[in-house]
Amino acid sequence: MAASGSRQKRAGVSKPPDKPPVHMGRRTMLGILGLTGIGIAIGTKIDDRLGGVISDISSTIGVPLPGADQFRFYTVTGEYPVIPADTYELTVDGMVREPLKLNIADLRAMKRTHLVHRFQCVTGWYVPNVPWEGVRLSDVLDRAGVDPNASALRFFSADGVYTESLTLAQARLPNILVADKMLDGNVTADHGGPVRLYVAPMYGYKSIKWMNRIEVTNEVTPGYWEDNGYPTNAWIGGVPTS
Amino acid sequence: MRVAGRTVAPRSTGAAAGSPGGAVARYDAVERLVHWSTAILMVTLIVTGAILYFPILALRIGHRGLMENIHVITGLSLLGPLVLGLLGPWRKRLLTDLRRIDRWRPADFDFFRGQARRRGLARDKFNGGQKILAAFLGAAMVATLATGTIMRFAPSGWIRYQTGATLVHDALFFGILLAVVIHVLFALSRPDQLISMFNGRISRAWAKAHAAAWLSEIDASETVPESVIARELAAQAAGDEPGTGSTAWRSIKAKPSPKP
Numbered sequence: 001m002a003a004s005g006s007r008q009k010r011a012g013v014s015k016p017p018d019k020p021p022v023h024m025g026r027r028t029m030l031g032i033l034g035l036t037g038i039g040i041a042i043g044t045k046i047d048d049r050l051g052g053v054i055s056d057i058s059s060t061i062g063v064p065l066p067g068a069d070q071f072r073f074y075t076v077t078g079e080y081p082v083i084p085a086d087t088y089e090l091t092v093d094g095m096v097r098e099p100l101k102l103n104i105a106d107l108r109a110m111k112r113t114h115l116v117h118r119f120q121c122v123t124g125w126y127v128p129n130v131p132w133e134g135v136r137l138s139d140v141l142d143r144a145g146v147d148p149n150a151s152a153l154r155f156f157s158a159d160g161v162y163t164e165s166l167t168l169a170q171a172r173l174p175n176i177l178v179a180d181k182m183l184d185g186n187v188t189a190d191h192g193g194p195v196r197l198y199v200a201p202m203y204g205y206k207s208i209k210w211m212n213r214i215e216v217t218n219e220v221t222p223g224y225w226e227d228n229g230y231p232t233n234a235w236i237g238g239v240p241t242s
Numbered sequence: 243m244r245v246a247g248r249t250v251a252p253r254s255t256g257a258a259a260g261s262p263g264g265a266v267a268r269y270d271a272v273e274r275l276v277h278w279s280t281a282i283l284m285v286t287l288i289v290t291g292a293i294l295y296f297p298i299l300a301l302r303i304g305h306r307g308l309m310e311n312i313h314v315i316t317g318l319s320l321l322g323p324l325v326l327g328l329l330g331p332w333r334k335r336l337l338t339d340l341r342r343i344d345r346w347r348p349a350d351f352d353f354f355r356g357q358a359r360r361r362g363l364a365r366d367k368f369n370g371g372q373k374i375l376a377a378f379l380g381a382a383m384v385a386t387l388a389t390g391t392i393m394r395f396a397p398s399g400w401i402r403y404q405t406g407a408t409l410v411h412d413a414l415f416f417g418i419l420l421a422v423v424i425h426v427l428f429a430l431s432r433p434d435q436l437i438s439m440f441n442g443r444i445s446r447a448w449a450k451a452h453a454a455a456w457l458s459e460i461d462a463s464e465t466v467p468e469s470v471i472a473r474e475l476a477a478q479a480a481g482d483e484p485g486t487g488s489t490a491w492r493s494i495k496a497k498p499s500p501k502p
Contacts, residue, residue, distance in 0.1 A: 025344030025377040032381035036389065036410050043406020064296065066412030073297045075304040123393040124404030190301055228307050231398065238398025 043067075051128065069127050071119065073190050074209075076224055081158040081210045082189040090140075090178070090195055094154075094216035097145030104194060107180055110135045110143070115175060115200065120236050122203035122225075132198045134179035138172045140214070152220040155197060156213035164197070164208040164223035165232060168216075175200035178211070202234040265443040266460055268367075270335040276327040277439060283323070284422065286316045287386075291415055317390050320383055342367055343376045349455065364454035371428075379421055382414050389414070 039046075051069040058068040085104050092100040114133045120126040146168065153171050155164040170176070179198040180187055187193030192209020199206040205225040226232045269277070290313040293299045300306070327336050349363035353370030368376070389407035396404050429436045438444040449457040 019348070021345035021347050023344050024346040024350070025340075025373060025380075028374060028377035029381040029384075032378065033385055036385040036414075039410035039413070040389065040392065040403050040406040043409040044402040047405055047409060066416070067409050071297075072295070073300045074306045075301060076306045078304045080301065080304065120401070122404075124401065124406070124408035126405065190297075224307065228311070235398070237401050 047126075048128075071127055071191065072121070072125060074205075075159065077159045077161050080189065083158055083194055083210065083212075085186065085194040088194045088212075090211065091213040092140060092144045092216070093213070095147035095150040095218065096141075096216050097147070100140075100144045102140070104180060107135050107178065107195070111139055113174075113177060115177070117175065117200045119204055119207070122205060122230055122234065130182060131184055132177055132179050132200075133181035134177040134195075134198070136174060137176045137178055137197070137214075138174070140178055141168075141171065141216070144216070146216055150216045150218055152217050154215040154217055154221050155208045155211055155223070156215070157192075157208055158210040158212045162208055162210070162224050163221070164206055165220045165226070166199070166206070167220060170199075170202075170233075173201060199234075201236060201240060203230070203236060205230060206234050264446045266446055266449050266457065267442055268438045268444040269339075269442045271442070272327050272332045273336050273339065274439060274442060276323045276336060279323040280320070283316050283320050284418075287313060287320065288415075288419060288422065290316070295412065295415065314390070314394050317387060320387060339367070343373045346370070346373065347455070364458065365452060365456070367453050367456035369452070375421055375425060379418065379425075382418050382421070386411055386414050386418070 047067050047069075051067060054065050055068040055070055058065045058070060064070055064072075088104055090100075090102045090107070092102070112133060113136050114131070116129050116131050118126050118128045119130050151168050153166045153168065155166075157163065166176075177198040177200075178195060180193070180195050182191060182196075182198070187196055192207075192211070195211055197206070197208045197211050205223075208223075220232060222232050290309050293303050293309050294306070294313060303309070327333060347363075347366060348361075349365045350370035350373055352361055352363055353365070389411040392400065392407035393404055393411060396407075429439075434444060434448055446457070449460075
């Protein structure tokens, strides 16, 4: 009793005179915030250099790791559409001379365009060097014959909620594809297959998934993500890249 | 009853004076409110963050727009409880404990060496593990708020910084997840400490065994205001019995006099 009492007393008394307390909490916080600042500043470089290695580790352990060159899968509804390729049909209508219904075979029979380009999300993540293949949007529009008074396009998804938009001028850029192949295979359902849009110069949300209808109109109707506060003219980096 | 600085529930101080039983106040209402509201926000962020991040959840649960909005709004409010807790005169106790978390004593470092018992250093209210966890989570909250804000609200043209912010945000997500799991497992395995985050009290026996330095600080600071002493002495002179359960009276009696 007496011993424990005196030990307690010693501990209580010994505190002020010996070494002053070390501000470890502050150091820890400053350290983490410093690393955060460095990460924001040079994270792109880390991603560029190490993305491949991180991806390999990610796929080995089956856990998506920060910085991996991997797609994140977005769906704005509870369930995403799984459409068999043989029943798929793309409608092109609105201000056109000849409304179209194109199936996969029709798209495969048209002039094919292949490009390798990154998929860049507006929040920052990206996947470099993604192989894309399909038909130029501008070729599809030519086939339908766009009304000279038309100025915009509206895209619809088979999920019934996701929509997107482009001006006609943007849609005519050569690196915008109606894509039925990506990553050296058919576009899978989780990537928005059988057919999705790929808008290379713009953020990922413009590349609508499960695309089943293109409507030619004379005014831009903001799409799903634009209604959620993202820019309608979604040029990567804020300026047209082509 | 409130006696000079530290609040001590009257029921508990009754026993506190002599016997090892009784309880001491560990967290005040402001601290508990800040803790639990931050906890609710944090769990919401972890759940919605996991749905946004892991492909298997993102595809199964979907509703990305909704999840994103919940995540962003919750994230922007994450520091709200802590800031509100620090903004008024009710902050005293919270601030004192944040200072404790910041300031490390030898016993805190010993915690990691497993020598605390051998060297017999009396421990603070929080041990080294709790302090490092709290400091990490505090920094991670600020850092995820900053990076999340860049990811969602940065002007176009900041895309390279958004990529960096995403990298940091995702890495912090794993760190926070780990820290929260550790925190919850420790809390569940130490029910008396968990309960103290509900009712604010912990037993004096616990404090003596695990936080002796803190306990002696409490006891040392339990000085009695002059006015109370004067009143009690007056009452005594008048021949009244001192009020039972009065901390003031016990302290006066217990402190100065050597054992009769």
